[in-house]
Amino acid sequence: MLTATMVQPADAATHKSSALAARLRAAMVAQNFGDLLDTTPPGSAQARALDAQPESESGRPKHAPALSAAAATTIHQQPQVDTTVIELDKKGRPVSSGTVLMSPQYKNGVVVPVDKNLRTTAVRYRLWDTDQWDANNGQGTTDTVPGRENAPIDFMEPYSASIVKLMVGFGIMQLVDKGSIKLDDTYAYTPTKPSDRCEGATTRTIREYFDRMITISDNGSACTLIKVMHEHGGVDWLNQQFQDLGLDMLQLKGTDPANGDWSPQITMSSLDTAKLLMLINGVSGTAWTAPNGKPVTSDILSTSSREFFLKELGDQGWNNVLSTTNYCGYSYPTQGMPQRIAQRWIGADGTVTVNDDPTDGKYQYPVQPCQDAAQVTFAHKTGLTAFAAGDAGIVHSLPGQxxxxxxxxxxxxxGWRYQDANRPNPGVQPAVNRTEKFAKLGRAMDGYEAQK
Known part of the structure; x- marks a missing residue:
């Protein structure tokens, strides 16, 4: 039986999750996602130009500025937003959770009911399709989880973009734990098929590919590691494991063994992604019970693999969605959750450089004021395309906070197709290629957690 988001694992403290879900829903409604500007309105010349481009997943797509300069109109319907918060005790065990979905059908958000294993069967998840979202009132037509035809909530799940790299990283670390590969193995990536997303032949260690994939969201490295997984039978095995764990929406489907490229068939939900992060973070005892009745624990990864994964997530370079420390000193976007970022990105002049792109990789102002005011760490992964933007991570308070x-x-x-009405003119400061509403959401939810 599904309950109102109450989480009661046998070995965890209990808490009224309904309060968390209600707070999350209120914070999402407060963002007024429906007042965003669409730079490529459906049917416009700008939309046709974007459709002609290959799918791009980058910190700053090279063709974004021209589209951003186009005359924009208010977004024509409530966007799709899927957000989960899971509160943990000091041993990493789930205390409470809240999952809220927004769409044209659920303009004020709908709370997703979950059972004691943080699982839901109340949502009929549909595969993302931008054209269907534009033209079909946000309704999808392709089911991603079988047997949900009578579920009370019907929701087309947004594309996960580069957050898919969490699944890839999880699969790679399991191959390491099995002894199939080692992090310091040198691997020569030799694709047998060209790809717009993947790079040409490269040779690096698995550790280097992993670091580039997570910290700077390098697509070529992700392609390489997916190809490694295919060569060890790891992709099909990982997909089956996700299903066995009850993580129905984690599906690394449509990947190409010739080059490691991936497709829009890949799916993730915020709830199942949060549960995956809970395993990476570490749980004392049973995290939840799988559909087959077996306990799910953090032993699914070795301690060393979890620690390495967490360090990589903590070294994230793109701190610009739920947290915005990279933009310290800017008038826009607003400050997100008060995160302390990794020192590796801060240069001698105190500014952050993630890559050499002056519009989204090199930041203007010293970040030390925000580092000094930081209250939390955020081990996370961001994602961005024209049609997708997201963030997924683990928050812990800093000492004394x-x-x-x-x-x-x-x-x-x-995604970067949409802009805030209050975004400064790029001539005043470099353009920001995503809405600041998620920074506001991150700040609001962190403030709620800090007060508890």
Missing amino acids: ANRNYIIVSFSNL
Whole structure:
């Protein structure tokens, strides 16, 4: 039986999850996602130009500025947003959770009911299709989880973009634990098929590919590691494991063994992604019970693999969605959750450089004021395309700060196609290629957690 988001694992403290879900829903409604501007309105010349481009997943797509300069109109319907927060105790065990979905059908958000294993059968998840979202009132037509035809909530899940790299990383670390590969193995990537997303032949260690995939969201490295997984039978095995664990929406489907490229068939939900992060973070005892009745624990990864994964997530370079420390000193976007970022990105002049792109990789102002004011760490992964923007990570308080331990994941279709009405003219400061509404959401939820 499904309950109102109450989480009661046998070995965890209990908490009224309904309060968390209600707070999350209120915070999402407060963002007024429906007042965003669409730079490529359906049917416009700009939309046709974007459709002609190959799918791009980058910190700053090279063709974005021209589209951003186009005359924009208010988004024509409520966007798709899927957000989960799971609160943890000091041993990493789930205390409470809240999952809220927004769409044209659920303009004020709908709380997703979950059972004691943080699982839901109340949502009929549909595969993302931008054209269907534009023209079909946000309704999808392709089911991603079988047997949900009579589920009370019908929701087309936004594309996960680069957050898919969490699944890839999880699969790679399991291959390491099995002894199939080693992090310091040198691997020569030799694709047998060209790809717009993947790079040409390269040779690096698995560790280097992993670091580039997570910290700077390098697509070529992700392609390489997916190809490695295919060569060891790891992709099909991983997909089956996700199903066995009850993580129905984690599906690394449609990947190409010739080059490691991936397709829009890949799916993730905020709830299942948050549960995956809970395993990476570490849980004392049973995290939840799988559909086959077996306990799910953090032993699914070795301690060393979890620690390596967490360090990589903590070294994230793109701190610009739920957290915005990279933009310290800017008038826009607003400050997100008060995160302390990894020192590796901060240069001698105190500014952040992730890559050499002056519009989204090199930041203008010293970040030390925000580092000094930081209250939390955020081990996370972001994602961005024209049609998708999201963030997924683990939050812990810094010493001396109000205690918080929680996971937050948000997926949306609000990629760089959409802008805030209050975004400064790019001539005033470099353009920001995503909405600041997720920074506001991250700040609101972190403030809620800090007060508890």
